[in-house]
Amino acid sequence: MLIAKVIGTTISTIKDEKLVGRKLLILRQADETGxxxxxxxxxxxxxxxxxxxxxxxAHGSGGRQTDITKxxxxxxxxxxxxxHTVADGKVAYQG
Amino acid sequence: MLIAKVIGTTISTIKDEKLVGRKLLILRQADETGxxxxxxxxxxxxxxxxxxxxxxxAHGSGGRQTDITKxxxxxxxxxxxxxHTVADGKVAYQG
Amino acid sequence: MLIAKVIGTTISTIKDEKLVGRKLLILRQADETGxxxxxxxxxxxxxxxxxxxxxxxAHGSGGRQTDITKxxxxxxxxxxxxxHTVADGKVAYQG
Amino acid sequence: MLIAKVIGTTISTIKDEKLVGRKLLILRQADETGxxxxxxxxxxxxxxxxxxxxxxxAHGSGGRQTDITKxxxxxxxxxxxxxHTVADGKVAYQG
Amino acid sequence: MLIAKVIGTTISTIKDEKLVGRKLLILRQADETGxxxxxxxxxxxxxxxxxxxxxxxAHGSGGRQTDITKxxxxxxxxxxxxxHTVADGKVAYQG
Numbered sequence: 001m002l003i004a005k006v007i008g009t010t011i012s013t014i015k016d017e018k019l020v021g022r023k024l025l026i027l028r029q030a031d032e033t034g035x036x037x038x039x040x041x042x043x044x045x046x047x048x049x050x051x052x053x054x055x056x057x058a059h060g061s062g063g064r065q066t067d068i069t070k071x072x073x074x075x076x077x078x079x080x081x082x083x084h085t086v087a088d089g090k091v092a093y094q095g
Numbered sequence: 096m097l098i099a100k101v102i103g104t105t106i107s108t109i110k111d112e113k114l115v116g117r118k119l120l121i122l123r124q125a126d127e128t129g130x131x132x133x134x135x136x137x138x139x140x141x142x143x144x145x146x147x148x149x150x151x152x153a154h155g156s157g158g159r160q161t162d163i164t165k166x167x168x169x170x171x172x173x174x175x176x177x178x179h180t181v182a183d184g185k186v187a188y189q190g
Numbered sequence: 191m192l193i194a195k196v197i198g199t200t201i202s203t204i205k206d207e208k209l210v211g212r213k214l215l216i217l218r219q220a221d222e223t224g225x226x227x228x229x230x231x232x233x234x235x236x237x238x239x240x241x242x243x244x245x246x247x248a249h250g251s252g253g254r255q256t257d258i259t260k261x262x263x264x265x266x267x268x269x270x271x272x273x274h275t276v277a278d279g280k281v282a283y284q285g
Numbered sequence: 286m287l288i289a290k291v292i293g294t295t296i297s298t299i300k301d302e303k304l305v306g307r308k309l310l311i312l313r314q315a316d317e318t319g320x321x322x323x324x325x326x327x328x329x330x331x332x333x334x335x336x337x338x339x340x341x342x343a344h345g346s347g348g349r350q351t352d353i354t355k356x357x358x359x360x361x362x363x364x365x366x367x368x369h370t371v372a373d374g375k376v377a378y379q380g
Numbered sequence: 381m382l383i384a385k386v387i388g389t390t391i392s393t394i395k396d397e398k399l400v401g402r403k404l405l406i407l408r409q410a411d412e413t414g415x416x417x418x419x420x421x422x423x424x425x426x427x428x429x430x431x432x433x434x435x436x437x438a439h440g441s442g443g444r445q446t447d448i449t450k451x452x453x454x455x456x457x458x459x460x461x462x463x464h465t466v467a468d469g470k471v472a473y474q475g
Contacts, residue, residue, distance in 0.1 A: 001309070001327040001360055003295070008127055008182030010098070010151065014142050015175035016161055024096070024151065024175070026127050026182060032293055032311050032325050040127050040182075042096040042151055047299050051184070056295065056309065056327055060155045060345050062360035066301055069358075073164075073174040075096060075157035079358040080300035080309070087293030087311060087325075089336070103222055103277030105193070105246065109237050110270035111256055119191070119246065119270070121222050121277060135222050135277075137191040137246055146279070155250045168259075168269040170191060170252035198412055198467030200383070200436065204427050205460035206446055214381070214436065214460070216412050216467060230412050230467075232381040232436055241469070250440050263449075263459040265381055265442035286404070286422040286455055288390070317388055317406050317420050332394050341390065341404065341422055345440045347455035351396055354453075364453040365395035365404070372388030372406060372420075374431070 001056045002029050003082070005036045006049050018072040025078065030054060032085045034093040043076035044069050054095055056080040096151040097124050098177070100131045101144050113167040120173065125149060127180045129188040138171035139164050149190060151175040191246040192219050193272070195226045196239050208262040215268065220244060222275045224283040233266035234259050244285060246270040286341045287314050288367070290321045291334050303357040310363065315339060317370045319378040328361035329354050339380055341365040381436040382409050383462070385416040386429050398452040405458065410434060412465045414473040423456035424449050434475055436460040 008026035012019075023045040028036040034054045043057045046068045055078045057063075063077040064070055085093040099122040107119070118140040123131040129149045138152045141163045150173045152158075158172040159165055180188040194217035202214070213235040218226040224244045233247045236258045245268045247253075253267040254260055275283040289312035297309070308330040313321040319339045328342045331353045340363045342348075348362040349355055370378040384407035392404070403425040408416040414434045423437045426448045435458045437443075443457040444450055465473040 003311070003325060003327060008180055008187065010175070010180050011178045012151070012175040013178055015151075016141065018160070019175060026098070026180060029324065037324070039124065039132070040098060042098060046301065056297070056300075058358045058360045060157070060360055062345070062348065062358055063157065064160070065303070065349070065356055065358040071160055073153045073157055073160040073172055075153045075155055077358055080295070080297040080304060083296045083298055085293055085295050085311060092293065103275055103282065105270070105275050106273045107246070107270040108273055110246075111236065113255070114270060121193070121275060134219065134227070135193060137193060155252070158252065159255070166255055168248045168252055168255040168267055170248045170250055198465055198472065200460070200465050201463045202436070202460040203463055205436075206426065208445070209460060216383070216465060229409065229417070230383060232383060250442070253442065254445070261445055263438045263442055263445040263457055265438045265440055288406070288420060288422060314419065322419070331396065341392070341395075343453045343455045345455055347440070347443065347453055350398070350444070350451055350453040362453055365390070365392040365399060368391045368393055370388055370390050370406060377388065 001058050004055055004057050005030045006051050006053045010042060016073050032087045032092045043078050044074050045078045047078055047081055049078050049081055054082040054093060096153050099150055099152050100125045101146050101148045105137060111168050127182045127187045138173050139169050140173045142173055142176055144173050144176055149177040149188060191248050194245055194247050195220045196241050196243045200232060206263050222277045222282045233268050234264050235268045237268055237271055239268050239271055244272040244283060286343050289340055289342050290315045291336050291338045295327060301358050317372045317377045328363050329359050330363045332363055332366055334363050334366055339367040339378060381438050384435055384437050385410045386431050386433045390422060396453050412467045412472045423458050424454050425458045427458055427461055429458050429461055434462040434473060
């Protein structure tokens with residue numbers, strides 16, 4: 001899984017019918033401190049995540065192992081919202 | 096999923112029989128503002144996307160979760176055409 | 191899928207039994223003009239592609255969605271030979 | 286599989302129900318000597334790995350081929366804790 | 381598939397039970413001449429490959445399409461040992 005920060009949303013009228021009603025959020029990968037880096041990607045939100053949240057995203061077929069994403073043409077899902085991280089024995093991020 | 100801009104098409108006479116009649120578009124990854132970057136890749140179009148459209152592409156087995164791509168030797172599909180994106184509380188792209 | 195140029199072949203005596211008789215070609219990724227870049231990779235050829243051909247390769251489980259590669263320990267297949275590409279309204283590559 | 290060093294943990298209250306009780310560790314990829322590099326990623330721990338351990342992680346659907354991760358929205362699992370590595374005929378890492 | 385050179389081995393006492401008795405080799409990706417580059421990764425050996433051998437590795441679910449790796453938490457397998465490669469009409473590597 002990747003640590004990622006939610007930075008925005010995408011809105012689409014024309015889409016695969018299995019995506020109707022799905023929330024597609026824009027994220028950037030982040031490190032254990034919550035610092036974002038790299039180019040944006042998009043994942044289905046199943047947890048009502050908000051802008052600025054630090055989350056975990058599962059990719060590939062792992063992104064379809066939820067009731068909401070099963071059998072849909074998607075490859076990434078937000079499967080956890082991070083409360084905090086611990087690294088090197090210290091709290092590295094606190095949500 | 097990746098945000099991507101449609102930049103062209105590929106035409107093939109010799110191809111796997113499951114690809115007959117499929118539209119294979121060339122895309123470049125893009126950020127939330129629609130700015131393209133990086134090297135081109137190819138995805139099956141199931142939504143009648145046009146050159147210049149900003150779209151979302153699902154990769155891997157996710158690219159075969161549509162009626163058109165099911166059981167085909169493909170690894171990417173256009174599954175949404177983006178109307179607009181919102182990032183940092185502002186409209187970042189408007190189609 | 192990736193656009194790729196066929197640059198060579200690999201010959202193996204010791205291999206998984208499901209690969210006996212399979213043609214394993216060496217490719218380099220290419221852009222829409224046919225210009226190759228990056229490091230080589232290997233894909234199963236199901237279309238009798240030749241050295242110098244510009245092709246499309248499907249990766250991951252998509253590489254096993256053909257009669258020839260089904261259930262084999264492979265992760266990439268040549269599933270189309272490109273005749274020509276069009277980008278920005280012009281022919282970008284002509285085979 | 287990737288060689289990786291365990292550097293921390295993530296704690297989440299809001300998560301997919303299949304992740305309840307799962308330990309999600311933060312890792313950085315490492316080379317055969319145990320030197321870490323690159324950005325962090327997260328994998329499910331099924332072996333009671335500890336901070337500082339050098340481990341192997343399996344990715345993609347391979348990450349779900351354990352009793353603990355089966356059918357869960359995850360894409361990486363720790364499936365071995367490395368005792369030592371040998372490279373170029375010498376012990377390169379000793380845990 | 382990737383061309384790769386076998387550079388070492390990993391030894392693990394604590395591992396998923398499906399990996400007992402499996403040989404996990406350390407490899408580095410190589411080009412068509414056999415020159416290695418990049419960071420090491422690990423694959424299951426099913427062909428009794430030796431240190432220094434140039435091999436092909438299949439990744440993702442492709443890594444589990446052998447009798448030895450089926451249903452195991454692995455994502456890469458050595459599925460061919462390369463005798464020689466031909467590129468640009470010449471032998472580029474001879475094992």
